[in-house]
Amino acid sequence: MRAVLFKGKDSLPAVESVKMPKPVKDEVLIRMHCAALNHRDLWLLNGQAKPNEGIALGSDGSGVVEDVGDDADPLLVGAEVVINPSLEWGPNPVVQGHSFRILGYPDNGTFAEYITISKKYIFEKPGHLSFQEAAAVPLSGLTAYRALFNKARLRANDKVLITGIGGGVALWLLQFAVAYKARVYVTSSSDEKISKAIGMGAVAGYNYKDPEWPARAQQEAGGFDIIIDGAGGPQFHHYVEIALPGGRIVNYGQTAGLIGEISTRMLYWKQLSIHGSTMGTRDEFLSMLDFLESRQLRPVIDSTFPLEQIQDALSRMNSGSQFGKIVLNISE
Numbered sequence: 524m525r526a527v528l529f530k531g532k533d534s535l536p537a538v539e540s541v542k543m544p545k546p547v548k549d550e551v552l553i554r555m556h557c558a559a560l561n562h563r564d565l566w567l568l569n570g571q572a573k574p575n576e577g578i579a580l581g582s583d584g585s586g587v588v589e590d591v592g593d594d595a596d597p598l599l600v601g602a603e604v605v606i607n608p609s610l611e612w613g614p615n616p617v618v619q620g621h622s623f624r625i626l627g628y629p630d631n632g633t634f635a636e637y638i639t640i641s642k643k644y645i646f647e648k649p650g651h652l653s654f655q656e657a658a659a660v661p662l663s664g665l666t667a668y669r670a671l672f673n674k675a676r677l678r679a680n681d682k683v684l685i686t687g688i689g690g691g692v693a694l695w696l697l698q699f700a701v702a703y704k705a706r707v708y709v710t711s712s713s714d715e716k717i718s719k720a721i722g723m724g725a726v727a728g729y730n731y732k733d734p735e736w737p738a739r740a741q742q743e744a745g746g747f748d749i750i751i752d753g754a755g756g757p758q759f760h761h762y763v764e765i766a767l768p769g770g771r772i773v774n775y776g777q778t779a780g781l782i783g784e785i786s787t788r789m790l791y792w793k794q795l796s797i798h799g800s801t802m803g804t805r806d807e808f809l810s811m812l813d814f815l816e817s818r819q820l821r822p823v824i825d826s827t828f829p830l831e832q833i834q835d836a837l838s839r840m841n842s843g844s845q846f847g848k849i850v851l852n853i854s855e
Contacts, residue, residue, distance in 0.1 A: 524540070524541060524542075524543050524635060524636040524637050525538050525539070525540060525541075525635065525636050525830060525853075526538070526539060526541045526577075526579040526631075526634060526635035526636065527539075527579060527580055527581070527634035527635065527830065527833045528541070528577035528578065528579060528580075529567060529568065529577065529578050529579075529580050529628070530577050530578075532568070532569070532570035535834060536568065536580060536634075536833055536834070536837070537833070537834075538830055538831050538833065539577065541577070541579075541635075543637055544631070544637060544638065544639040545590075545639065546590055546591055546592040546595065546639045547592045547593070547639075548592045548593060548594045548595075549592055549594040549595050549641050549642050549643070550591070550592040550595065550639045550640060550641055550642065551588045551590070551591050551592070551595050551599055551639065551640065551641075551642050551645060552588065552589050552590035552591070552637055552638075552639050553584075553586040553587065553588055553589065553604060553606070553637065553638050553639075553640065553645070554586050554587050554588075554589045554636065554637055554854060555584050555585070555586040555633055555635060555636060555637065555638060555853045555854065556584075556585055556586045556587065556654035556655075556658070556852075556853060556854055557584065557585055557586075557654045557655045557657070557658035557850055557851060557852055557853060558581045558583055558584040558632075558633040558634050558658055558850070558851045558853060559581075559583035559584070559658045559659045559662075559691075559848045559849065559850045559851070560581075560583075560836055560837065560840050560848070560849040560850075560851070561582055561583065561662050561663065561691065562690070562776070562778065562840070563582060563625065563627065563662070564580050564581065564582075564627070564837065564840075565837065565840060565841055567580065567627075567628050568580075568837070578627075578628055578629065578631060578632075579627075579631040579632050579633075579634050579635045579638075580627050580628065580632050580634045581626070581627045581632035581633035581634035581635070581851075582608040582625055582626045582627040582632055582633065582661070582662045583606070583608060583633060583658050583659065583660070583661045583662050583663075583848075584605075584606050584632075584633030584638070584658050584661075585603070585604065585605045585606070585648055585654045585657035585658040586603075586604065586638075586654070586853075586854075587601065587602065587603055587604070588600050588601065588602045588604060588645070589637075591642070595642045596642075599642065599645075602645075602647065603647070603648040603654075604645040604646060604647060604648055605645070605646055605647075605648050605649070605657045605658070605660060605661060605812075606626065606633065606638075606640060606644055606645055606646075606661060607644045607645070607646060607661060607665070607805065607808045608625055608626035608627065608632075608633075608644075608661050608662050608665075608802075609623075609625065609626075609662075609665060609802040609803060609804070609805070609808065610623065610624050610625065610626055610630065610644065611623050611624060612802075612803075612804050612805065616804050616806070619801065619802070623802075625662070625802065626640070626644075633658075634830065634833065634851060634853075635853075636853060636854060643805070646808070646809070646812060649812060649815065649816045650816070651816065651819050651821070652821065652822075655824060655827060655850050655852070656821050656822050656824065658848075658850055658851075659691070659822035659823075659824055659847075659848035659850055660811075660812075660815070660822055661808075662691075662802070663690075663691030663692040663694075663695050663822075663848070664695050664811050664815065664822070665802055665803045665807060665808050665811055666692045666695075666775055666800070666801070666802055666803065667692045667693075667695035667696045667699060667811075668695070668699065668803060668807055668810065668811035668814065669800055669802070669803035669804075669807050670692075670696065670751050670773045670775050670798075670800040671683075671696055671699055671700060671749075671751065671773075672699075672807075672810075673800075673803070673807065674771070674773045674798040674800045675749040675751060675771045675773050675798070676771065677699075677700060677703055677705060677749060678705075678748075679703060679704040679705065680704060680705065680706065681700075681705045681706070681748040681749055682705070682706045682708070682744055682745070682746070682747045682748050682749070682767070683696075683700045683705045683706065683707045683708065683747065683748065683749040683750075683751070684707075684708045684709070684710070684740070684744075684747040684749070684750045684751070684762075684765070685697055685700070685707060685708070685709050685710075685751050686709075686710045686731070686750070686751070686752040686753065686754060686758070687710065687711060687752070687753050687754055687778075688709035688710065688711045688716055688717065688720045688725075688728065689711055689713065689716040689845065689846045689847075690753065690845075691822070691847070691848045692753055692775065692776075693709070693751075693753060694723075694822070694823045694846075694847060695822070696751055697709065697720060697723055697724070697725060698723065698724075698815075698820050698823075699814065699820075701723065701724035701725070702814075702818045702820060705749075706726050706744075707724065707725045707726060708725060708726055708727050708728060708729070708740065708744055708747070709725050709727075709728040709729075710728065710729050710730070710731045710736065711728060711730065711731070712730060712731060712732050713730075713844075714730055716728075716846055717729070717730065719846055723823075726744075727743060727744070731758060737761040737764060737765050740765055741764075741765050744765075745767075746765055746766060746767035746770070747765060747766055747767060747770060748766075748767055748769075748770055748771070749770065749771050749772075749773070750762045750765070750766055750770065750771075750772045750773070751772075751773045751774075751775070752772070752773070752774045752775075752776075753774070753775050753776035753778065754776060754777065754778045754779035755774055755776065755777040755778070755779050755780060755781060755782045756777070756778075756779025756780045756781070756782065756783075757779070757780075757783050758779065759774075759782040759783065759785065760782075760783055760784060760785045760786070763785045763786055763789050763790055763793075763795060764786070764789065766793060766795050767793075768793045768794060768795075769793070769794055769795070770793065770795050770796070771795070771796045771798065772795060772796070772797045772798070773797075773798045773799075773800050774797070774798070774799055774800070775799070775800045775801065822847065822848055823846065823847030823848065824847050824848050824849075824850055825839070825845040825846050825847035825848060825849055826839060826845065826849055826850070827849075827850045827851070827852055828849070828850075828851055828852070829851070829852050830851050830852070830853050833851065836849050836851060
């Protein structure tokens with residue numbers, strides 16, 4: 524079968540022929556139709572992981588069950604499924620356990636024609652989604668759902684600021700919050716992306732390259748009940764300044780680097796809550812699927828590439844110009 528293999532920092536990922544996996548115990552064999560890229564894939568390629576041999580990348584994917592192990596129900600064969608990439612979360616819903624990992628490293632991931640995975644990580648593909656759309660849901664949708672509903676405790680009519688609009692998580696945050704009747708604002712370095720977000724229901728947006736954007740946001744919005752950020756970095760102190768008393772700030776990534784100094788007095792006097800968030804539990808994955816299916820939400824897809832054009836797809840993501848998910852078509 525074909526698979527995109529990652530062999531280390533100095534080796535570009537490429538499609539190679541590898542042995543077909545076989546399901547054992549409670550595993551199922553899935554013929555992958557589509558997979559989707561995440562920034563995690565770039566993070567791994569930039570030297571954050573050093574496998575001893577080729578590992579198939581990819582955390583997101585959808586496909587059809589073709590075979591099952593001895594402890595899996597044969598009736599699963601033929602099922603159209605989406606994969607939950609949050610593996611071995613552990614017993615505590617508050618935080619992942621020591622065995623937690625994300626599909627795609629160190630386990631073989633979804634950038635392959637076939638994958639074997641425990642039956643507990645497959646879920647029925649939402650009927651209103653195509654295979655392409657379903658593949659664009661799991662990692663970013665789960666991350667957004669936990670950050671917004673579990674950590675930030677979204678309520679209707681909350682004023683929500685989402686930073687870095689255009690990425691998969693940020694767009695799911697926008698769609699979930701708008702569907703929940705929140706008043707949503709966004710930031711981006713691209714005025715075009717801000718305009719697209721407004722077209723999707725955002726009230727307004729701010730270009731964070733403008734040093735005056737926090738003052739404008741404070742004046743126009745009056746502050747925010749919730750701020751959800753995927754970058755960290757030197758902008759973070761502004762979020763403490765423009766959060767409303769009792770506000771909740773959630774961070775799920777560090778693409779802009781370490782967080783600098785923040786006003787301790789504002790933190791305690793406003794009684795703010797700052798949360799870190801990563802992925803989510805099985806129950807949250809189920810709730811996320813139910814939420815998007817009940818509201819017929821669809822992911823924003825930026826572009827699609829055949830599996831053989833994996834390097835073009837990665838270049839597109841690395842450029843930072845995408846608006847939505849980048850999807851790989853593996854089989855029809």
